[in-house]
Amino acid sequence: MAICFISHFNRISMAVAGNEKIMDDYGINPREIGWVYSCFLAAYTAFMAFGGYFIDRFGVRIALGTALIGSGLFEVLTGYLGLTVTLAGDFLLGLLAIRGLMGIVTTPLHPACAQTVSNWMPSSNRTTANGLVTGAAVFGIASCYPLFGRMIDWFHWQRAFVLAGVVTMLLGAFWLLFATDSPAGRLRNASDTFPTAEYRGRLRSLHQVWIGLLSWLKLLGNPSLLFLTLGYAAVGYFQYLFFYWIQYYFDNVVHLGKDQSRWYAAIPVVAMGISMPLGGWISDRVERRYGKATGRKIVPIAGMVSSAFLLLFGVFSQRPAIMVAWFAASFAAMGLAEGPFWLTAIELGGKRGGSAAAIVNIGGNGIGLLAPVFTPLISEAVGWRLGIGVGGLVALLGALCWLPIRLRSEVPVERELQKV
Secondary structure: OHHHHHHHHHHHHHHHHHHHHHHHHHOOOHHHHHHHHHHHHHHHHHOHHHHHHHHHHHOHHHHHHHHHHHHHHHHHHHHHHHHHOOOHHHHHHHHHHHHHHHHHHOOOHHHHHHHHHHHHOOHHHHHHHHHHHHHHHHHHHHHHHHHHHHHHHHHOHHHHHHHHHHHHHHHHHHHHHHOOOOOOOOOOOHHHOOOOHHHHHHHOOHHHHHHHHHHHHHHHOOHHHHHHHHHHHHHHHHHHHHHHHHHHHHHHHOOOOHHHHHHHHHHHHHHHHHHHHHHHHHHHHHHHHHOHHHHHHHHHHHHHHHHHHHHHHHHOOOOHHHHHHHHHHHHHHHHOOHHHHHHHHHHHHHHHHHHHHHHHHHHHHHHHOHHHHHHHHHHHHHOHHHHHHHHHHHHHHHHHOOOOOOOOOOOOHHHHHHHO
């Protein structure tokens, strides 16, 4: 949970600094800073397959430790760039490179967290646990608006990035020293952090590469996994639309002011963070009653459909407080679907659960990365209200993707107890 929290805090810190300081300091417009946001997501998506392979090959301990230390380093470099580069063109190119590389090293994050939950938790509580982990990520985003904003006020935005990066690297070092892949795993010494010579030889084996390629092709041939990926793509677009632009919307479109916009941007995200473990808990119990084949779909479909309509109520509200309340309800409804997505990905992947989760995350970010760029473009053409409202249509399409997914049928637990 701490890993997801700080990783997403670092991801959205770019949007907070961009909205509050960078665009004004360097004369960069929303479309240009949108490319920076999407550059991170594009690199994150393009290398997601490698992230899944890295998890399956090295285990979740090394994968998550690498992601933390690497992303912390590039967070530090973001601040260093601001301290040393003054020309807008040079700064923008440097920012694209640094945030893109940060996206690459972060690729194992969510698939590895989902695999860790499956390694450590009993099957009856895995959806709830996945909801807690993803909820922690959302709380990292929510806290970023007021907390990183306050760090900018105290230390200036460049030093705020450096401080956040150092904390991230320290957490990564702690994880590598004390974490294990599973309850049966032994604590490793520092010498175990990297593969042995024999292990490196296996990595170079063409046979192993060929087997890995065949397993990926098999996963891509699973229609249920592909529909799950499309559904999570809708979640990604919906989330990134808000994560990157909601503070800008409140500050520059609704004109609420800097401090109020920080807190109003955090409220819907907090609501989603609360609802994610709640959605997992509800899903576990619905599944016990109706079985996996039907019960697993009920919560995500209901949540995504509700989210779409609640978002529209918020878009057309005139009073800021009412608008935020509708947005919070919409985000909470969408959060209910998060846990079932990750557990279903791991189960559909079987022994290649990390790779299957990576494929789903590719969809979530492959479409989600369009939101930071498309939202200002759509809003320039039809207005920011409709630009935000597009997320509702995407949510409806994502809910429909659950219908063709096929899960192994099981006798509901409650019916088994009735027979006994």
